Amino acid sequence: MPKRFLLLQGVSSPFFARVADRLIADGHQVFKVNFNCGDAAYWLPRNAWNFRNDLATLPEWLAPKFEMHGFTDVVLFGDRRPIHVAAIACARRLGATVHVFEEGYFRPNWVTLERGGVNRFSSLPRDPHWYLKNAPRVTDDLHPRVHTPLSVRAAHDIAYHLANVGNFIGFPGYRTHRPYNALVEYAGLARRFALLGFHERGDRIICDQLVNERTPFFLLPLQLDSDAQIRDFSSFSGMVEVIDTVLKSFARAAPKEAHLLIKNHPLDTGFVDYPSVINRISAECALDGRVHFIETGDANRLLEHSKGVVLVNSTVGTAALEAGRPIKTLADPIYNLPGLAFQGDLDEFWKSGEGPNPTLMAAFRKLVVHATLVNGGFYTKESMEMAAQGALARLTSTKSLIEALN
Numbered sequence: 001m002p003k004r005f006l007l008l009q010g011v012s013s014p015f016f017a018r019v020a021d022r023l024i025a026d027g028h029q030v031f032k033v034n035f036n037c038g039d040a041a042y043w044l045p046r047n048a049w050n051f052r053n054d055l056a057t058l059p060e061w062l063a064p065k066f067e068m069h070g071f072t073d074v075v076l077f078g079d080r081r082p083i084h085v086a087a088i089a090c091a092r093r094l095g096a097t098v099h100v101f102e103e104g105y106f107r108p109n110w111v112t113l114e115r116g117g118v119n120r121f122s123s124l125p126r127d128p129h130w131y132l133k134n135a136p137r138v139t140d141d142l143h144p145r146v147h148t149p150l151s152v153r154a155a156h157d158i159a160y161h162l163a164n165v166g167n168f169i170g171f172p173g174y175r176t177h178r179p180y181n182a183l184v185e186y187a188g189l190a191r192r193f194a195l196l197g198f199h200e201r202g203d204r205i206i207c208d209q210l211v212n213e214r215t216p217f218f219l220l221p222l223q224l225d226s227d228a229q230i231r232d233f234s235s236f237s238g239m240v241e242v243i244d245t246v247l248k249s250f251a252r253a254a255p256k257e258a259h260l261l262i263k264n265h266p267l268d269t270g271f272v273d274y275p276s277v278i279n280r281i282s283a284e285c286a287l288d289g290r291v292h293f294i295e296t297g298d299a300n301r302l303l304e305h306s307k308g309v310v311l312v313n314s315t316v317g318t319a320a321l322e323a324g325r326p327i328k329t330l331a332d333p334i335y336n337l338p339g340l341a342f343q344g345d346l347d348e349f350w351k352s353g354e355g356p357n358p359t360l361m362a363a364f365r366k367l368v369v370h371a372t373l374v375n376g377g378f379y380t381k382e383s384m385e386m387a388a389q390g391a392l393a394r395l396t397s398t399k400s401l402i403e404a405l406n
């Protein structure tokens with residue numbers, strides 16, 4: 001039976017246009033709302049509504065459109081963007097099904113597509129027995145590998161934000177969900193990337209010493225302060241508070257021979273002087289010589305040799321679990337399950353953390369891939385086509401794959 005889809009904001013690429021083309025070819029109706037010039041640029045030459053007003057007016061602006069067109073489904077990227085929080089509330093009130101795209105829970109070969117919400121709002125069960133029970137019912141399919149050069153993603157992002165220069169005329173009410181505007185972020189990234197070559201040699205020496213000398217070390221991967229997992233779904237004001245919490249616990253409870261390696265996020269803008277923050281707290285906690293900060297480094301190699309990983313809610317968590325490493329989460333990601341993540345407090349983790357149960361981890365990965373991920377990507381032509389085709393069946397089915405298993 002044909003459906004009526006309303007597409008909201010997507011990623012900074014033509015991906016949502018590809019999804020729309022697939023839906024229309026399958027006999028469904030597609031409507032779109034653009035919130036800024038970047039949205040419009042990647043949607044042309046298709047027709048769309050342009051929302052130019054303040055966010056506070058969005059619900060009353062959307063409601064008559066829902067009632068007039070009878071939307072059955074709403075599709076968006078990122079369910080914590082302020083425009084989407086308001087739109088989701090409207091959609092649910094009027095009985096439409098919400099589909100949320102996000103970066104893949106496992107990467108790099110998948111994107112996430114869930115019905116209802118992602119991350120904290122995911123419908124994935126928090127019962128380990130559900131995964132063990134249902135894993136035998138799911139077949140392991142071969143999934144083509146997806147490679148997205150950083151240059152391709154960057155080119156799309158730059159094109160999107162260059163178009164947004166016209167927002168003051170075309171979309172005067174639009175406000176980005178990010179803490180800084182694009183030009184400020186690009187300036188920070190350019191400065192940081194220009195210095196990465198300078199950092200690489202020193203970072204390599206630190207990592208080689210830890211690995212080659214078999215020094216027991218734990219890994220703390222930093223996230224972006226703008227990440228919804230920090231901003232909305234954790235008790236922390238930002239990564240400085242995370243660092244403070246982890247270092248003080250490490251000083252209290254970690255084995256005296258253990259070291260802590262803190263790795264910066266690849267897309268950090270450099271606005272926070274993390275080395276100074278870490279040096280100050282390390283000195284306060286008498287941790288001099290046991291805490292190391294790096295900008296670069298092979299994350300897979302570090303995971304392989306680490307004693308464990310402490311994080312808030314990052315995809316490094318799933319990578320660590322795949323590597324069989326003990327992890328301690330400081331929030332409540334989908335993988336914070338007994339048998340996968342350490343369930344005690346942080347002070348206990350340094351001495352008592354255990355790796356994931358291999359059987360449960362295999363079942364968890366299998367079910368997450370089957371029920372919430374779509375093979376493909378958001379940026380290259382081939383990966384967008386792959387993901388759009390894979391998303392079609394998910395978007396048009398009457399039940400989610402999680403509901404089908406229950």
